[in-house]
Amino acid sequence: MQVKAVKFGGTSLSDAGQFRKVYDIVKSDESRRYVVASAPGKRHGSDTKVTDMLYACYDMAAAGLPIDAFFDGIRARFDDIIAGLGLDYNLDDEYEYIKSTLRHGAGRDYAASRGEYLSAKILARYLGYDFIDACHVVFFRDDGSFDDEYTYRNLESVLRGHERAVIPGFYGVMPNGTIKTFSRGGSDITGAIVARAANADIYENWTDVSGFLMTDPRIVPSPLQIKTVTYRELRELSYMGAGVLHEDSVFPVRTVGIPINIRNTNDPEERGTMIVSSVNCADLVGSDHVITGIAGKKSFSVIRIEKDRMAYQRGFLRRVFEILDLNGVNVEHIPSGIDTVSVIVHSSELTGKKELLTESLRRAVNPDYIEIQDGLALIAVVGRGMVGKPGVASRIFDAVAGAHINVRMMDQGLGELNVIVGVDESDFESALRAIYSAFVDKQ
Ligand code: ADP
Ligand code: ASP
Ligand code: MG
Numbered sequence: 001m002q003v004k005a006v007k008f009g010g011t012s013l014s015d016a017g018q019f020r021k022v023y024d025i026v027k028s029d030e031s032r033r034y035v036v037a038s039a040p041g042k043r044h045g046s047d048t049k050v051t052d053m054l055y056a057c058y059d060m061a062a063a064g065l066p067i068d069a070f071f072d073g074i075r076a077r078f079d080d081i082i083a084g085l086g087l088d089y090n091l092d093d094e095y096e097y098i099k100s101t102l103r104h105g106a107g108r109d110y111a112a113s114r115g116e117y118l119s120a121k122i123l124a125r126y127l128g129y130d131f132i133d134a135c136h137v138v139f140f141r142d143d144g145s146f147d148d149e150y151t152y153r154n155l156e157s158v159l160r161g162h163e164r165a166v167i168p169g170f171y172g173v174m175p176n177g178t179i180k181t182f183s184r185g186g187s188d189i190t191g192a193i194v195a196r197a198a199n200a201d202i203y204e205n206w207t208d209v210s211g212f213l214m215t216d217p218r219i220v221p222s223p224l225q226i227k228t229v230t231y232r233e234l235r236e237l238s239y240m241g242a243g244v245l246h247e248d249s250v251f252p253v254r255t256v257g258i259p260i261n262i263r264n265t266n267d268p269e270e271r272g273t274m275i276v277s278s279v280n281c282a283d284l285v286g287s288d289h290v291i292t293g294i295a296g297k298k299s300f301s302v303i304r305i306e307k308d309r310m311a312y313q314r315g316f317l318r319r320v321f322e323i324l325d326l327n328g329v330n331v332e333h334i335p336s337g338i339d340t341v342s343v344i345v346h347s348s349e350l351t352g353k354k355e356l357l358t359e360s361l362r363r364a365v366n367p368d369y370i371e372i373q374d375g376l377a378l379i380a381v382v383g384r385g386m387v388g389k390p391g392v393a394s395r396i397f398d399a400v401a402g403a404h405i406n407v408r409m410m411d412q413g414l415g416e417l418n419v420i421v422g423v424d425e426s427d428f429e430s431a432l433r434a435i436y437s438a439f440v441d442k443q
Contacts, residue, residue, distance in 0.1 A: 010041020016084025
C-alpha cells in the first residue's frame with residue numbers, strides 16, 4: 001500500500017465545518033496515514049488566526065497583564081470546534097496547564113506552538129488516529145537550526161510504531177527541552193519532514209487554493225494554475241513571496257524525490273499542483289507559457305556604490321562583503337556594472353545600522369559615491385522554459401515600461417531560470433499585473 005503524508009493548513013482547520021472536510025479527505029484514501037495539522041486559521045476576512053491570538057496572549061503575560069479573559073477567546077475557538085463536531089472530548093486541563101505555563105514565563109515559541117498542539121489533539125481524536133507530539137520527534141540543535149539527522153532517525157522509528165497518526169506542525173524541541181517553532185507558515189516544513197521520515201510516496205499539502213497559481217491571487221484575480229513545477233522553481237517563487245508553501249519545505253523531500261502535491265480542501269477533486277525534481281520534455285513542449293510563475297515582495301533597500309575603475313581593483317567586492325558580513329547584513333542580489341555595484345538587502349537587515357555601515361564601507365573601499373535607498377519592491381519572473389530563450393528580459397522590461405513604471409533594476413543570472421525586476425514599492429502591484437498580462441493574457 002502507498003503511504004501519503006498529508007498536511008492541512010490553517011484555513012482547512014478553521015472551524016468544525018472545515019474539520020469535517022478534512023475528515024472526508026483523510027478517510028477517502030486509506031494511504032493517508034500521517035496527518036500534520038496547523039492551528040485554526042481565519043474563518044473569514046476579518047478573523048484572527050489562533051497563532052496570532054497566542055502571540056498576543058504571550059505579550060500580555062510577558063507584560064505582567066492578566067490573560068484569563070483573552071485566553072477565553074482562544075479556548076472558545078477550540079471548544080466551538082469540539083462542540084460543532086459533537087465530540088465527547090474535554091481540553092479544560094490542557095487550557096489550565098497552558099495558561100499557568102504562560103503566567104510562569106514560558107517562551108514565545110511555546111505560546112505559539114499551542115495552536116498546533118490543541119488542533120492536532122482534536123483532529124487525532126476525531127479521526128481515531130494516534131497523537132504524536134512534535135516535541136518528541138522534531139529536534140533542533142543548540143544554534144536553533146533543524147537537526148535533520150537526529151529527527152529522521154527518531155521519527156522513522158516512532159512512525160513505524162503507529163499505523164496512523166496526527167502530528168502537530170510548526171514546532172519541535174531544543175536540546176534543553178524548550179519548545180521552538182519554525183518561522184511563520186512552518187507547518188509546511190513539518191509536513192515535509194514527516195513525509196521524509198515515513199518514506200511516503202507523496203506529500204499532500206492541503207490549503208485553500210487549487211494549487212500553486214501563476215501569481216498571487218490577491219493581486220491578479222484568478223491567475224492560471226501551475227500544473228507542474230520543479231523544486232527549484234518552487235524555491236525561487238516561494239522565497240520571493242509566493243506564500244502558498246513555506247520556502248524551506250522542499251529540503252526534506254527533494255533529496256529523496258518525494259513529490260509535493262498542493263491541493264484544495266474546499267475542492268478535493270481538483271488535482272492541484274505537482275512539485276517534482278524535473279519535468280520531462282513532453283510537459284515542457286505542452287506548456288503554453290515561457291514563464292512558470294511570478295512572485296514578489298516589498299521592503300528591500302539598495303546600497304549603491306560607485307567607484308571609477310572598480311572592475312580593475314582586485315578584492316573590491318570582497319572588502320564590501322566583509323563589511324556587510326561584519327555588520328550581520330544578509331545580501332539578496334548584487335546587480336553590478338563596470339564602475340558600480342548595487343547590493344540589495346531586505347530593509348529589516350539595516351535597521352539601526354545605516355550610518356555605521358556607510359561609514360565602514362567608506363573606510364574600506366573609499367567609494368566615489370555611496371547611498372542607501374529604501375522602498376524597493378522585487379518581482380521574480382521564474383520559469384524553466386526561460387532558460388536559453390532570448391528576449392524574455394526585454395519582454396518583461398517592455399511590459400513594465402508599457403505600464404509607465406520605472407524599472408529601478410533588473411538582474412538575470414547567467415543560464416538562470418529567473419529574472420528579478422526592482423520597482424518602487426508603490427508600483428509593485430501594477431508592475432506584477434503588467435508582467436502577468438504580457439506573458440499570459442497576450443499569448
Ligand atoms: P495554509 O493556511 O493552508 O498554510 P496559506 O495562507 O499559508 O495557507 O497559503 C495559501 C494562500 O497563499 C492562498 O490563500 C493565497 O492567497 C496565497 N498565495 C500567494 N501566492 C500564491 C500563489 N502563487 N499561488 C497560490 N496561492 C498564493
Ligand atoms: N500556525 C503557524 C502560522 O500561522 C504555522 C502554520 O500555519 O504553518 O504561521
Ligand atoms: Mg501556510
